[in-house]
Amino acid sequence: MSLPDTLPRTIGTLRRLVAFDTVSSRSNVALIDWVANRLDDLGVHVFVQHSAQPGKANLFATIGPQDLPGVMLSGHSDVVPVTGQDWASDPFELTERNGRLYGRGSADMKGFIACCLETAPRLAAARLRTPVHLALSYDEETDMGGMRQLAAHLAAAPVRPSACVIGEPTMMQVVIANKGAAIYRCRVRGHSVHSSLRDSGVSAVEIAAEVVAFLNALQRRLRDTQRHDGFEFPHTSVHAGMIHGGTAHNITARDCELVFEVRALPGVAAADVVARVREHCTQVLLPQMRAISPDCDITIEEIVDTPGLDERGNLHLARAMMPLCGCAQPGRVSFGTEAGILQGAGVPTIVCGPGDIRVAHQPDEHVEIAQLGKCLDFLDRLGARLERGDLSLS
Numbered sequence: 204m205s206l207p208d209t210l211p212r213t214i215g216t217l218r219r220l221v222a223f224d225t226v227s228s229r230s231n232v233a234l235i236d237w238v239a240n241r242l243d244d245l246g247v248h249v250f251v252q253h254s255a256q257p258g259k260a261n262l263f264a265t266i267g268p269q270d271l272p273g274v275m276l277s278g279h280s281d282v283v284p285v286t287g288q289d290w291a292s293d294p295f296e297l298t299e300r301n302g303r304l305y306g307r308g309s310a311d312m313k314g315f316i317a318c319c320l321e322t323a324p325r326l327a328a329a330r331l332r333t334p335v336h337l338a339l340s341y342d343e344e345t346d347m348g349g350m351r352q353l354a355a356h357l358a359a360a361p362v363r364p365s366a367c368v369i370g371e372p373t374m375m376q377v378v379i380a381n382k383g384a385a386i387y388r389c390r391v392r393g394h395s396v397h398s399s400l401r402d403s404g405v406s407a408v409e410i411a412a413e414v415v416a417f418l419n420a421l422q423r424r425l426r427d428t429q430r431h432d433g434f435e436f437p438h439t440s441v442h443a444g445m446i447h448g449g450t451a452h453n454i455t456a457r458d459c460e461l462v463f464e465v466r467a468l469p470g471v472a473a474a475d476v477v478a479r480v481r482e483h484c485t486q487v488l489l490p491q492m493r494a495i496s497p498d499c500d501i502t503i504e505e506i507v508d509t510p511g512l513d514e515r516g517n518l519h520l521a522r523a524m525m526p527l528c529g530c531a532q533p534g535r536v537s538f539g540t541e542a543g544i545l546q547g548a549g550v551p552t553i554v555c556g557p558g559d560i561r562v563a564h565q566p567d568e569h570v571e572i573a574q575l576g577k578c579l580d581f582l583d584r585l586g587a588r589l590e591r592g593d594l595s596l597s
């Protein structure tokens with residue numbers, strides 16, 4: 204297959220995007236301003252939505268009629284850190300080796316954004332009957348606060364997009380469902396005594412270990428009771444990723460903190476899963492602890508809860524998009540995306556973008572040049588259909 208003539212410029216745009224260090228802990232405003240100026244030069248209407256948090260902004264631009272619903276192409280502008288990772292080349296300098304472009308965010312997901320920006324001039328020159336909206340969000344890699352803010356704006360707008368494609372790396376396969384991602388912090392307060400008198404104290408470390416054991420047992424029960432074979436890991440998953448507690452081998456630990464996640468199948472509420480953990484804490488663990496010392500406690504606090512993408516409601520959109528990106532069979536993924544937030548705001552959403560999720564967040568993250576070519580072809584076909592106005596989205 205021949206490569207699109209916009210490919211060299213797309214690589215140049217990706218090089219510029221990767222050079223903006225938009226690790227989620229930093230500002231993304233320089234990138235947003237740069238994109239806004241580029242779109243402005245094309246005469247495209249751009250709305251920059253600043254966060255209450257300084258140094259963070261979303262961008263929402265409309266090409267074509269301003270008063271019609273249209274198709275939204277969405278990407279997050281932030282990337283994960285490179286700290287502690289061993290890269291063969293500078294992660295913020297796009298480097299080509301063997302048909303691959305290496306750089307932080309090349310796959311997740313500045314490659315998609317570069318393709319959209321290189322397609323924008325053609326879309327702006329065409330007479331689109333159905334508009335295209337370009338959306339860039341902040342903080343997708345942390346609490347998805349950017350998309351929550353943008354989705355609230357869209358939900359309240361007089362017209363909102365009738366469809367959205369989020370370009371997370373799926374190797375250009377259409378994804379119709381993804382699991383939710385909820386994170387919780389559990390704090391255990393024990394009672395400190397000299398460890399030689401251990402039974403008159405409560406070790407927060409040992410109680411936290413019981414919570415972890417309960418999470419493992421809960422995982423086994425979920426495995427036996429829920430199943431969706433469309434997912435590679437076909438169950439809701441529960442996982443304890445961090446634990447920290449205690450100060451010395453000979454003191455029963457007063458404090459221990461544990462962070463765990465719930466990746467719920469679409470249609471399953473993470474809060475319902477966590478309710479079972481809370482119940483175990485209040486009915487089993489706390490009475491034992493308080494029998495020894497009344498100041499003991501266990502709290503479970505939600506850090507973030509992002510809904511999954513439910514395939515009920517986007518199949519018509521998937522059917523419209525699959526021929527355009529050469530996808531024969533829609534897929535489902537276990538990683539979290541912003542799609543469920545948009546779906547909740549009334550925007551049917553699928554996920555489809557260049558690159559492989561397996562290299563995302565890793566050292567030597569890369570995207571194959573051929574993947575960018577496929578994405579450009581997809582956007583061209585989509586643009587042609589929106590110009591003709593014959594793409595059925597409902």
Ligand SMILES: [Zn+2]
Pocket residue numbers: 279311312343371372
């Ligand atoms: Zn991503």
